[in-house]
Amino acid sequence: MSKSKPIYLDYASTTPVDERVAEKMLEYMTFNNNFGNAASRSHSFGWQADEAVELARSHVANLVNCDPREIVWTSGATEADNLAIKGIANFYKTKGKHIITSKIEHKAVLDPCRQLERHGFDVTYLEPNEGGVITPEAVKDAIREDTILVSIMHINNELGTINDIASIGELTRDNGIFFHVDAAQSTGKVNIDLSTLKIDLMSFSAHKTYGPKGVGALFVRRKPRVRIEAQIHGGGHERGMRSGTLATHQIVGMGEAFRLAKEEMTNDTEKVLEFHEHFLEEVKKIDEIYINGDIQNKVPNILNVSFNFIEGESLIMGLKDIAVSSGSACTSASLEPSYVLRALGRKDELAHSSIRFSFGRFTTKEDVKNTLKLLSNVVDRLRELSPLWEMHLDGVDLDTVEWQAH
């Protein structure tokens, strides 16, 4: 097994490009195909590229039920988040300087907020509840006279928990506050209907939904109109909101991926739901495990589990034939355990011992079966190696031990 390709259970990190998407993309690169610049108005090369871009735009709009004119292409969800947050803050700074976000947002939201703080904005970082959810009540309590923007993610990337963006939208709309939602993990997993949701800006990523890396989009509502300050200047593309020659092949890829997402959503979800149930049932047979995030309120494609008394990175090393992510500090550049799990109030050691399994379109029953088999074996072996497990079996309460931190 070690010689063959590892089992990929890290779809929340990125997905492979669907073959059908890759095929479409290839049609927009070479001389024998369509390579034109969508901004060229004077010849058919440009017109064809423009047509492809607009078709892709309508596919994206169609998946989330908005007007294609409300979709702005970006280089990915990170850029879309940056454009939304800095774009609103800078355009409406005379109206107020307070922004509300949460502690479990992606860094693509947190870092622009930190940057704005350095420029005189005041940011409130909401705590999630124990289940890893940001409640509308928490948002409501944080609203101030000078609040201009609320940025809350739809589905959390580490836990899979779903925030009630419909209710939060009602609140923000009633209070005349803009609402941005990072929906990088949502497309193709849950229905999004922007015609009813009171959301002003929404970020999308192609590569989490079987499209290519390097492309994303920002939904910017037209009615009621939302204005943002551009962050990249040079040519006035995308109605002045995001300059730069459009990456036709990337955009076509995203469009095709989102068109397929709409078609495949029911299939994808049914399949993943079955894996999730089976996985959960089996993993619960292992002693001292903790499911992170409210199991009743999450997407089935992401499952985050802490294996108490085992350090996550060693578990990942033990599971070398399985590609998964860990909340362990050792796997992150910062040497801090997952800030999301800490925000849930999980003890540091449980944050260190967490593994995120994420399933997707190309996951098979065999993958899940083999993973579970290997998992219980490696957990047993690592616990045999763990002094904490030994103490636990001896009945020692680890919280009462005086540790020699270093």
Next chain:
Amino acid sequence: MAYSKKVVDKFENTLKNPEKFNVGRFDPKDGDVGTGMVGAPACGDVMKLQIKCKKEGNQHIIEDVKFKTYGCGSAIASSAELVEMLIGKTLDEAKEIKNKDLVEVLELPPIKIHCSVLAEDSIKQAIEDYESKQ
């Protein structure tokens, strides 16, 4: 994770064959056993090292070693490597083992040097514990 092959091999072999690689425990109350435990669960690593010694003349010789480690792959590999270095050494020789010896043998990257420091601390503590019983 850019681990050296040595770390990966050590980790995997220990996992596959824990007894051969000295995973286990002695009774900490035994007079010829010294126990050291360093680190903290919240930091992501805890090492427990036990030495069993015999007296030969004026020298105390480490006859056997057992360990258990909670931590990342290189923490586990560092402990397993250290244990092999210790067996058959006198206490004075064991005191000379430094973390950089482990760094060299296992080719630990800078970010993992604390694993070797932890290992050095665990042997120091185990020796102290043993000596306090003599």
